[in-house]
Amino acid sequence: MATVRTPRSTAALLLACALVAVTFAACAGSGGSGEPSKGSVKLTMSAWGGDVDKKVYEQRLALAHKKYPNITVQLQMAPGGEDYSQKISTAIAGGKGPDILELAEQTSAFASKNQILPLDEHIRESKLDLGATFGETTSKIFAHDGKQYAIPDRSGAMVLYYNKKLFDAAGVSYPSADWTWNDLLSAAQKLTVRQSGEVTQWGFATINWWPYWMTFMYQNGGRVLDDSGRPDIDSPQNVQAMQWYNDLAWKHKVSPTPRDFANYGQGVGPDQLFAQGKLAMEITGFWNIAAANSVKGLDWDISPLWHGRQPATSAFFNGLAISRTSKYPADAWKVIEFMASQEGQRPIIDNAEDAPANLQVQQSDAFLKPKWSSRTVNMGAFAESSDAIFVPPLTPQWNEMLKVCTDNIDLMMNNKVEPKKALATIQQRLEQVMSQGG
Incomplete structure (x- = not known):
């Protein structure tokens, strides 16, 4: 027998559905989902590159684990280019995306499809000054529709x-x-x-x-x-x-x-x-x-x-974002925040991988006078160029x-x-x- 709803019961049902929808939208839109985990957490991170990139990411993730012993990140390396973007996009659409992913020019495309989380709430809570840390322009490269979707990781000016x-x-x-x-x-x-x-x-x-x-x-x-x-x-x-x-x-x-x-x-x-x-x-x-x-x-x-x-x-750049499929976005943020710090960026210099996005690291003696360089090079040219970088x-x-x-x-x-x-x-x-x- 069919159930007959009175106007009052229908209104109550609609109100309940609306509250559920608002709550879900607020959680999904904020990029924040509760507090960091107290127990053991295993995350995955997708990135592209060669042997040096893999080595550097592993070193940095090991440092992050040392700072946060309850968080372990499994690195998944893949070829770059369109194949990388398509593979990760498909994985996220299927609900099996990585927790953390490396992005570059594709950031807006992922953001427009609601495949990565906005990080603004995390940034505010961490009191991370994007302009002072990475430069005003570099930070904007990873913004879409007024929201920040990735944190600069490497950013070397041409x-x-x-x-x-x-x-x-x-x-x-x-x-x-x-x-x-x-x-x-x-x-x-x-x-x-x-x-x-x-x-x-x-x-x-x-x-x-x-x-x-x-x-x-x-x-x-x-x-x-x-x-x-x-x-x-x-x-x-x-x-x-x-x-x-x-x-x-x-x-x-x-x-x-x-x-x-x-x-x-x-x-x-x-x-x-x-x-x-x-x-x-x-x-x-x-x-x-x-x-x-x-x-x-x-x-x-x-x-x-x-x-x-x-x-x-x-400038050639990449950033770190959080997939909307991540069950532990607050923990993923802690890893990203650490990797953006001076300690988290130092292996980039030590292994001559790239120019770090953190301007303090770019201006450090470790970068300006790298041990691996066989000659004196004006490494300060990268930091000097930071204010001239345009947003494509x-x-x-x-x-x-x-x-x-x-x-x-x-x-x-x-x-x-x-x-x-x-x-x-x-x-x-x-x-x-x-x-x-x-």
């Missing part, structure tokens, strides 16, 4: 590597953050050497990789998306920046063209030419220190990038946006279309991408 021997031979002063675009061009022209019509030494290198060309856009006061998230890539500032950028190869001929790079052999880029002594300056990150150190006779150093209308540089347009549609940009910037850099036309095409297609929500 800096300028330069060959001191080639600079000395050309009588050119070493680069600095005071350089302008004109200073860069003037130096590159003096550092480009031709013999019998063939270039034997390049002054600079331009390539179709977003940290390169996007840096010039931001240095010229441009951007990819406006404050409301609409495409703004065909602005006069960006057209001027891309014309200047493309002219380095095709007009001034101080940079290899894509064809020139191809003639050097498959897989040869700025890092390889720099190591061979055929390139005087290149933009690259912390990872190239080990390679440059290994080249016998290569006399080199690093500097913050020059500036255009304003300072700007990109890391929307949930990042991958789609990047493909549109890369395809058309490639045509520009092969001199098949003018910069203005390339950016107009990108603008039109990005408007479609953003309107479709990815």
Whole structure:
């Protein structure tokens, strides 16, 4: 026999359901779920990388276990890229995601799908000052819709590597953050050497990789998306920046063209030419220190990038987030908070893995004068560059946006279309991408 509900019983039922829904939403939305466990807790953490990354994460997790003996974290290493993102996203959707996960450009995509927890409540309770600890810009990289979804873990700015021997031979002063675009061009022209019509030494290198060309856009006061998230890539500032950028190869001929790079052999880029002594300056990150150190006779150093209308540089970064499927988010937060501390970041330096995100660690003697370096290097260039780091347009549609940009910037850099036309095409297609929500 069917149960007949009176208006009063129906109202009571609706009220009870509403209270349950509100309670659930509050728990899920806050990112906090009770107090840290008092008993033994086993967490899992997913990350990508090679042997060095695995070694460093294991050392750091061992230190975290020493501080919190009741928390044990099992590390799960995987290849990076799209395969990593898809694998972790699928695991979380199936309710079997890791407690802690390493993220980079994918943070907004995971946040938009409600696959990671906002950390703002934990941050407030821990009184963690994100700006003072990591820099204002670096922290924003891991924010989405006004909430913080990951804590910076590694964040090395892109800096300028330069060959001191080639600079000395050309009588050119070493680069600095005071350089302008004109200073860069003037130096590159003096550092480009031709013999019998063939270039034997390049002054600079331009390539179709977003940290390169996007840096010039931001240095010229441009951007990819406006404050409301609409495409703004065909602005006069960006057209001027891309014309200047493309002219380095095709007009001034101080940079290899894509064809020139191809003639050097498959897989040869700025890092390889720099190591061979055929390139005087290149933009690259912390990872190239080990390679440059290994080249016998290569006399080199690093500097913050020059500036255009304003300072700007990109950065390679990763952060640590908490999966929404974690049963122990408060314990996961304790591990993340520790790994962001000076003690938790020290193994990053000791093993020459990367530039740590914690600015105090970047400014420590351990980083500025690392024991593993075979020469004196201006390691302070990374911390000096922190205020110049720009936040790329890391929307949930990042991958789609990047493909549109890369395809058309490639045509520009092969001199098949003018910069203005390339950016107009990108603008039109990005408007479609953003309107479709990815």
